[in-house]
Amino acid sequence: xxxxVSILAAAVRSGTPxxxxxxxxxxxxxxxxxxxxxxxxxxxxxxxxFFVSLSTGNPWLGLAAAFGVGMCLGxxxxxxxxxxxxxxxxxxxxMTMFGGGASxxxxxGCIGMTIRGIDGFSIPWFxxxxxxxxxxFSQDVMVYASYALVVVLxxxxxxxxxxxxxxxxxxxxxxxxAMGLPVARIRYLYTVLGAGLVALGGAYISVIYxxxxxxxxxxxxxxxxxxxxxxxxxxxxxxxxxxxxxGGVEAFQLRLQAAGTSVPTPLLMMLPYVMTILVLLFISxxxxxxxxxxxPAALGAPFHREERE
Amino acid sequence: xxxxxxxTPLVEMRGITKRFSGVTANSDVNFSVEAGEVHALLGxxxxxxxxxxxVLYGLYAxxxxxxxxxxxxxxxxxxxxxxxxGIGMVHQNFMLxxxxxxxxxxxxxxxxxPFVLPGKKIQNRIAGISEQYGLEIDPRAAVWQLSTGERQxxxxxxxxxxxxxxxxxxxxxxxxxxxxxxxxxxxxRRMTEEGHGVVFISHKMNEVMNETRRxxxxxxxxxxxxxxxxxxxxxxLAEMMMGRKVPLDLYRKPMRAGPAVFEADDLRALNDRGLDxxxxxxxxxxxxxxxxxxxxxxxxxxxxxxxLVGLRALTGGTVRMGGANLTNASPRRFVDRGVRYIxxxxxxxxxxxxxxxxxxxxxxxxxxxxxxxxxxxxxxxSEKLSRQIIRDFNxxxxxxxxxxxxxxxxxLQKFLMGRELSDSPKVVIVMHPTxxxxxxxxxxxxxQLLAQREAGAAILLISEDLDELLALSDRLAxxxxxxxxxxxxxPEGVPPEKIGLMMAGTWISExxxxxAPENGSAKEAAS
Numbered sequence: 001x002x003x004x005v006s007i008l009a010a011a012v013r014s015g016t017p018x019x020x021x022x023x024x025x026x027x028x029x030x031x032x033x034x035x036x037x038x039x040x041x042x043x044x045x046x047x048x049x050f051f052v053s054l055s056t057g058n059p060w061l062g063l064a065a066a067f068g069v070g071m072c073l074g075x076x077x078x079x080x081x082x083x084x085x086x087x088x089x090x091x092x093x094x095m096t097m098f099g100g101g102a103s104x105x106x107x108x109g110c111i112g113m114t115i116r117g118i119d120g121f122s123i124p125w126f127x128x129x130x131x132x133x134x135x136x137f138s139q140d141v142m143v144y145a146s147y148a149l150v151v152v153l154x155x156x157x158x159x160x161x162x163x164x165x166x167x168x169x170x171x172x173x174x175x176x177x178a179m180g181l182p183v184a185r186i187r188y189l190y191t192v193l194g195a196g197l198v199a200l201g202g203a204y205i206s207v208i209y210x211x212x213x214x215x216x217x218x219x220x221x222x223x224x225x226x227x228x229x230x231x232x233x234x235x236x237x238x239x240x241x242x243x244x245x246x247g248g249v250e251a252f253q254l255r256l257q258a259a260g261t262s263v264p265t266p267l268l269m270m271l272p273y274v275m276t277i278l279v280l281l282f283i284s285x286x287x288x289x290x291x292x293x294x295x296p297a298a299l300g301a302p303f304h305r306e307e308r309e
Numbered sequence: 310x311x312x313x314x315x316x317t318p319l320v321e322m323r324g325i326t327k328r329f330s331g332v333t334a335n336s337d338v339n340f341s342v343e344a345g346e347v348h349a350l351l352g353x354x355x356x357x358x359x360x361x362x363x364v365l366y367g368l369y370a371x372x373x374x375x376x377x378x379x380x381x382x383x384x385x386x387x388x389x390x391x392x393x394x395g396i397g398m399v400h401q402n403f404m405l406x407x408x409x410x411x412x413x414x415x416x417x418x419x420x421x422x423p424f425v426l427p428g429k430k431i432q433n434r435i436a437g438i439s440e441q442y443g444l445e446i447d448p449r450a451a452v453w454q455l456s457t458g459e460r461q462x463x464x465x466x467x468x469x470x471x472x473x474x475x476x477x478x479x480x481x482x483x484x485x486x487x488x489x490x491x492x493x494x495x496x497x498r499r500m501t502e503e504g505h506g507v508v509f510i511s512h513k514m515n516e517v518m519n520e521t522r523r524x525x526x527x528x529x530x531x532x533x534x535x536x537x538x539x540x541x542x543x544x545x546l547a548e549m550m551m552g553r554k555v556p557l558d559l560y561r562k563p564m565r566a567g568p569a570v571f572e573a574d575d576l577r578a579l580n581d582r583g584l585d586x587x588x589x590x591x592x593x594x595x596x597x598x599x600x601x602x603x604x605x606x607x608x609x610x611x612x613x614x615x616x617l618v619g620l621r622a623l624t625g626g627t628v629r630m631g632g633a634n635l636t637n638a639s640p641r642r643f644v645d646r647g648v649r650y651i652x653x654x655x656x657x658x659x660x661x662x663x664x665x666x667x668x669x670x671x672x673x674x675x676x677x678x679x680x681x682x683x684x685x686x687x688x689x690x691s692e693k694l695s696r697q698i699i700r701d702f703n704x705x706x707x708x709x710x711x712x713x714x715x716x717x718x719x720x721l722q723k724f725l726m727g728r729e730l731s732d733s734p735k736v737v738i739v740m741h742p743t744x745x746x747x748x749x750x751x752x753x754x755x756x757q758l759l760a761q762r763e764a765g766a767a768i769l770l771i772s773e774d775l776d777e778l779l780a781l782s783d784r785l786a787x788x789x790x791x792x793x794x795x796x797x798x799x800p801e802g803v804p805p806e807k808i809g810l811m812m813a814g815t816w817i818s819e820x821x822x823x824x825a826p827e828n829g830s831a832k833e834a835a836s
Contacts, residue, residue, distance in 0.1 A: 159425055164426065165418070175405055176406065178366070178404035180387065180418035
């Protein structure tokens, strides 16, 4: 029982960076822009978050910096894909390469350093609930914020005017434009905000989870998040489910490693990724139709008003 | 209105010019709409009607000219500005977001909507407007669940909800049944009684003559004439549109249908979403005969065509030709048997638009002699072939090396017809052959189909244009939700209202009840 609770609690923690990245990408994709640069943006977020925490001694400034850096990268992506009508896949891949390289270069001096990070605290009353209390409510503030974000995003999409405008722009930008919505402005806004959330996910790894910096420390979590968006069929609640599933397998294999099984470590480390592939496989077989129905219809397509057919 | 003194129009456009990368779509065009009138905008495809209206709706910025609303000059930077000035447009393919509900679409982009959406309040207001104009709709339904006629009602409501004084309707009846069109005209009359101005874009001369007060005709992007509807005739307007006289009637030679060459029995197929689209169709195609299929878009037409040429898997039923069983055979076996397909999606399915004419000319025969010689393609031969098609089918194209993408709609369709019809087909499956074509090209395409009929082909003609179906078909089937409501053996004698009823889901026996004596021939009711 004790082991189970601690594995589950660890699952939530290690799933949190993926949850932030997935929510950020959902926000971006809902308005019709596809950003495949998640891995690079997370790395830049991880580095800038760590660097600012280290140099100022204030981890909160570190998180804020990461959010800002993410938004800047999102702005570049928005400029290329919205204003220039460029290929979003290529631009995203370039962002991944750039983020990986730039963070590795700039982070050389940070290797081997550690920071104090942000400590967790239990939420009174809630944390006393059996099982759920120790798994979900004895964490740190960024985990709690991610719960709120899930709920807020869900309500935003379904019940608010800007949320509806966002969906309309992602589904049928032509119609949205004809109804007088500023398509480009809306796409800019959510591409930038989404990238900020993605970078925050990266910063969670370096500032709170590991408290050190290492080259490529996101280890493909950005790509996992891209997969989780599809797994979640663009629903924030299912995004949480997917992120914690990945986190759970991750926490489980770390336990096995620590317990010293005879299974080779590289094989264990592969587990979460293998699981992602399997989940996507089952989704495509079982829910394939639902995925294609829930995907924003204009995802990845640039919009120009005066383009004639 | 005051005697003698002219009232200020709701909207006036003066000297509008609009160019698209060198092509002039509108040149010095004048147009105006007054309160309480229906003003028809007539013209052939490419005459610049849609461009002019898109300028009025703020979608295109004009390169020259001015727009006045109630006498005051305005500049529209986007549809938002046009809506604010009381101008609303209902596009041909409705600018609606399918995944949103009716009421959500209604308030899309509307200023002054609260942050958290007050669904109930909005629904009540929609109900009020619905009643006032006779536009019944369930505000909570998602748009993708609605029929085309209902979607149009939503699109009109959307504009009335925004207090539009001027409504632009772009070919509103093209997608409607006879009954639905009648209902639309009642709504339009209510709108003009309330003081709205309506711009009515249409090709259909009888609608223009019956339902409008004034007519403006465009040709080649310029004003070609204007008249009060009551003081002009359909012939005069047609001549203004085309700049010359074009006979409108077709001659369909009386012929005896030959033996059945293509038989479909209890055909079933799914659509792309995996739902039933074709639900048990049985029919046969005979030599020297055109079987027309009427129906509103989205009732299984495309799926039926694809199932008949091997492009869509059958989930049930059989297809036979002569002695051969072609059930779930590959498209190439259908081609080898002499089945030719002219799809509704000409650019997507019919052509490879980026490739040149001579490559497209051999898409269906590159694998066999004489075009193929071993593993190689004889390009000289394909070029010769394409020149032949260009000449025989009056395609206007600079050279066989021109990419198909650069052909106009009419020329592309002529070329496609040429490719499919130039090697004496046995069976022709053709969908929406004249959709989007101008009057002259339409006439040409129809003549070619009749020529094939006389040459002995068995033709299945799927169309949404009832006039076209009645002019060409020897027999007429009516498709509704993937089933035939019946097959009329002598469609000319049947009133269009009855066919309209069948298109809306009434069985043939029910629809023809009152006129049974004169339609004893309609006994061939299917399923």
